[in-house]
Amino acid sequence: MKGLFHLVIVAVVSTFVSVAYANLTIHITQGVDKPYPIAVVPFSSQYFGEAGLPDGLAGVISTDLKHSGRFALMPTNNMPSQPHHLSDFQWSQWRHVNANLEYVLLGQVTPAGGNTFNVQFRLVSMVGGSPLIGQRFTHIPANRLRALAHHISDVVFRTITGIPGDFATRIAYVTVQHAISAKPVYQLVVSDADGHHPQVLLQQVGNPIASPVWSPNGRQLAYVSYVNNRMAIYAITLATGKRHLIANFRGMNSAPSWSPDGKKMAMALSMGGGDNTNIYVMDLASKKLTRYTTYGNNTSPVWSPDGKILAFNSNRGGNPQIYTLSLATRQVSRVTYNGLQNFNPVYTPNGKYLVIMHQQHRGGPIRIAKVDLASDNIQALTTGELDRSPSVSPNGQMVIYADYDKADGILAETSINGTIHLTLPATQGTVQSPAWSPWLT
Amino acid sequence: MKQSRRQPWLTKVWAWLKTPRGLSIALHAVLILALIIGTTTTAVKIYHVSIPNTQPAIKATVIDAKAYDHQQAEIARQKARALAAKRAAERRAYERRVAKQRAIKLAKERAHKRALTKQRKALAEKRAAEKKRQLALKQKRERIEKARQRKAQQEKIKQAKAQQEKARQHKLAQEKAARERLRKQALENLVKQRLAAKRAAAAAAHQKQLLTEKEKYIGLIQQTIRANWINQFMNAGDLTVTLQIDLDSKGDVQSVTVVQSSGNAAFDRQAVIAVRKSSPLPMPKDADLAKQFQVIKLPFSNQLS
Numbered sequence: 001m002k003g004l005f006h007l008v009i010v011a012v013v014s015t016f017v018s019v020a021y022a023n024l025t026i027h028i029t030q031g032v033d034k035p036y037p038i039a040v041v042p043f044s045s046q047y048f049g050e051a052g053l054p055d056g057l058a059g060v061i062s063t064d065l066k067h068s069g070r071f072a073l074m075p076t077n078n079m080p081s082q083p084h085h086l087s088d089f090q091w092s093q094w095r096h097v098n099a100n101l102e103y104v105l106l107g108q109v110t111p112a113g114g115n116t117f118n119v120q121f122r123l124v125s126m127v128g129g130s131p132l133i134g135q136r137f138t139h140i141p142a143n144r145l146r147a148l149a150h151h152i153s154d155v156v157f158r159t160i161t162g163i164p165g166d167f168a169t170r171i172a173y174v175t176v177q178h179a180i181s182a183k184p185v186y187q188l189v190v191s192d193a194d195g196h197h198p199q200v201l202l203q204q205v206g207n208p209i210a211s212p213v214w215s216p217n218g219r220q221l222a223y224v225s226y227v228n229n230r231m232a233i234y235a236i237t238l239a240t241g242k243r244h245l246i247a248n249f250r251g252m253n254s255a256p257s258w259s260p261d262g263k264k265m266a267m268a269l270s271m272g273g274g275d276n277t278n279i280y281v282m283d284l285a286s287k288k289l290t291r292y293t294t295y296g297n298n299t300s301p302v303w304s305p306d307g308k309i310l311a312f313n314s315n316r317g318g319n320p321q322i323y324t325l326s327l328a329t330r331q332v333s334r335v336t337y338n339g340l341q342n343f344n345p346v347y348t349p350n351g352k353y354l355v356i357m358h359q360q361h362r363g364g365p366i367r368i369a370k371v372d373l374a375s376d377n378i379q380a381l382t383t384g385e386l387d388r389s390p391s392v393s394p395n396g397q398m399v400i401y402a403d404y405d406k407a408d409g410i411l412a413e414t415s416i417n418g419t420i421h422l423t424l425p426a427t428q429g430t431v432q433s434p435a436w437s438p439w440l441t
Numbered sequence: 442m443k444q445s446r447r448q449p450w451l452t453k454v455w456a457w458l459k460t461p462r463g464l465s466i467a468l469h470a471v472l473i474l475a476l477i478i479g480t481t482t483t484a485v486k487i488y489h490v491s492i493p494n495t496q497p498a499i500k501a502t503v504i505d506a507k508a509y510d511h512q513q514a515e516i517a518r519q520k521a522r523a524l525a526a527k528r529a530a531e532r533r534a535y536e537r538r539v540a541k542q543r544a545i546k547l548a549k550e551r552a553h554k555r556a557l558t559k560q561r562k563a564l565a566e567k568r569a570a571e572k573k574r575q576l577a578l579k580q581k582r583e584r585i586e587k588a589r590q591r592k593a594q595q596e597k598i599k600q601a602k603a604q605q606e607k608a609r610q611h612k613l614a615q616e617k618a619a620r621e622r623l624r625k626q627a628l629e630n631l632v633k634q635r636l637a638a639k640r641a642a643a644a645a646a647h648q649k650q651l652l653t654e655k656e657k658y659i660g661l662i663q664q665t666i667r668a669n670w671i672n673q674f675m676n677a678g679d680l681t682v683t684l685q686i687d688l689d690s691k692g693d694v695q696s697v698t699v700v701q702s703s704g705n706a707a708f709d710r711q712a713v714i715a716v717r718k719s720s721p722l723p724m725p726k727d728a729d730l731a732k733q734f735q736v737i738k739l740p741f742s743n744q745l746s
């Protein structure tokens with residue numbers, strides 16, 4: 001009896017198993033690399049222009065998502081309705097309008113008194129059915145609404161792409177305003193990553209400002225300026241605007257770069273030795289210097305994400321090319337061989353690539369390019385005539401640079417794969433040396 | 442010399458006696474001798490000799506003592522003489538009687554012996570005759586038995602022959618039946634084979650048709666889902682998510698389950714969305730084939746190979 005029972009069980013199990021494994025399997029590969037169709041429904045019918053949000057929160061979020069190159073936004077006037085809550089959302093109506101729509105962001109902004117607002121949002125998958133994520137914020141001051149919009153963009157971006165969004169990060173850059181009969185005005189500016197909300201951190205008339213770089217904690221910027229006609233390295237604290245001198249050695253003090261742990265700074269110093277500079281590392285606490293190069297003009301040092309290697313450019317082989325230097329062994333390797341000159345390297349956050357300025361041949365355009373450190377292959381990311389000073393976003397997806405195609409330099413961005421290109425809102429004067437901040441907490 | 446010549450003979454006898462056969466014969470001889478002696482003794486014992494009581498009865502008489510004594514003595518002497526005479530006579534009579542009896546006995550014994558010999562002879566003769574008769578009888582019986590056996594043997598042979606013939610006939614019949622059966626079977630097999638071949642060909646053709654049909658629909662489903670799959674993960678490292686989907690007969694996606702996650706929630710979700718957007722999926726018209734498309738496993742991989 002027991003044996004029969006077992007037999008029955010075996011028979012049942014085997015039947016089940018055979019059914020379960022008799023499935024047809026169809027492998028799906030490739031797909032289409034295109035933006036996700038999303039609708040960001042306006043959060044309010046009210047006008048928030050006075051809060052610096054002419055298009056409202058949804059406008060800021062839409063621009064963020066659009067600029068990432070990863071989203072295709074449904075035009076507002078194509079939307080069948082503008083619901084603020086999931087309970088008001090008519091699924092079939094929206095599907096009917098656009099069957100390809102994949103995501104909808106619903107939200108609401110309501111005044112909460114004292115020039116503050118309450119904000120809530122929900123991200124919905126058109127085919128998944130249930131809300132993917134939702135958040136609620138209370139008593140947000142009007143001047144923080146833009147930052148909140150960037151935060152929401154980050155949440156949406158991370159949820160859908162699986163990659164952390166860096167819309168709430170910032171960029172630093174230098175502007176130069178040339179006047180016909182006056183000295184040029186240099187400004188060190190910090191703005192939101194989308195170029196909005198610019199704040200002038202430092203303004204100098206006739207005294208250039210160059211090469212701003214962020215400290216790893218995002219609280220300071222190092223930059224190059226002049227003291228008594230001598231190029232020197234400074235650091236400025238964003239919260240206080242306080243400056244302090246870091247390097248003021250004989251000759252040129254240039255190209256500062258903070259180590260990932262923030263304790264050291266790499267720089268290019270001439271030490272009075274003519275026009276050539278060499279790579280040094282300064283211990284910021286003790287001000288002690290260590291020299292790493294001796295031959296040729298060596299500049300633009302940058303730290304690898306693990307802090308073990310410095311990439312820099314050197315003309316020791318003739319024209320400027322990219323080299324790496326192991327800090328432990330002092331061993332130097334040449335990275336680039338392709339092109340007339342390659343310079344101004346920056347690492348991507350994963351350490352796999354260097355983004356550089358690249359000139360293929362004499363008289364040719366200077367473009368932003370990407371060097372695959374595994375293969376040393378160089379891939380141009382931009383198509384301009386003169387693209388300078390690349391800086392990589394903290395999530396490694398975008399590169400900001402100064403585009404000098406026109407007389408005045410403007411801020412432009414390219415995606416790390418070179419498929420997306422965009423320009424940021426115009427600024428006064430010419431833009432130089434943009435630098436993307438690290439993650440800001 | 443004489444003794445030495447006699448000694449081998451004794452030794453031989455002794456040796457012979459020592460053999461089991463010699464001993465047996467000697468013992469038998471002794472036994473027979475004893476038996477004969479025994480028998481003779483028994484025969485003698487049959488004739489008893491009875492001796493009669495000759496003692497007279499005594500009578501008492503009262504008399505004068507002296508005279509008596511003398512008288513008595515005389516009487517006693519006379520008596521003794523008479524008695525002795527009487528006894529002598531009796532003895533002679535007795536001896537005569539005994540002799541006579543002995544003679545009779547001897548005669549009787551001789552007669553008996555003669556009768557016995559005669560009897561024995563008759564018995565021996567009788568026995569011999571009996572033996573002869575028995576022998577004749579035995580021989581007769583043997584002859585009869587032999588004849589019977591011969592007859593039985595013949596009968597047996599005859600029966601065996603009959604049996605053999607019967608078996609042969611049976612075998613022949615069987616062989617014939619087997620041949621017939623084989624022939625029939627071969628025919629049937631041929632028919633069956635032809636039928637099976639026909640069916641197999643038809644099934645193969647159908648299968649081939651279904652296979653191409655199946656491949657066709659697999660291709661159609663791949664195309665449909667690919668077109669609806671937004672894959673921004675080309676450079677995101679190796680990612681594979683396996684979905685299992687249930688389709689109804691029209692190809693409408695009834696359910697989508699993540700069987701094995703890629704570990705990247707966004708990648709998994711985009712695969713699910715691709716399937717949902719692809720509903721209804723192309724479905725074969727053949728009902729049997731459509732059954733195979735009711736449950737489908739879909740591994741989505743961001744790598745080409």
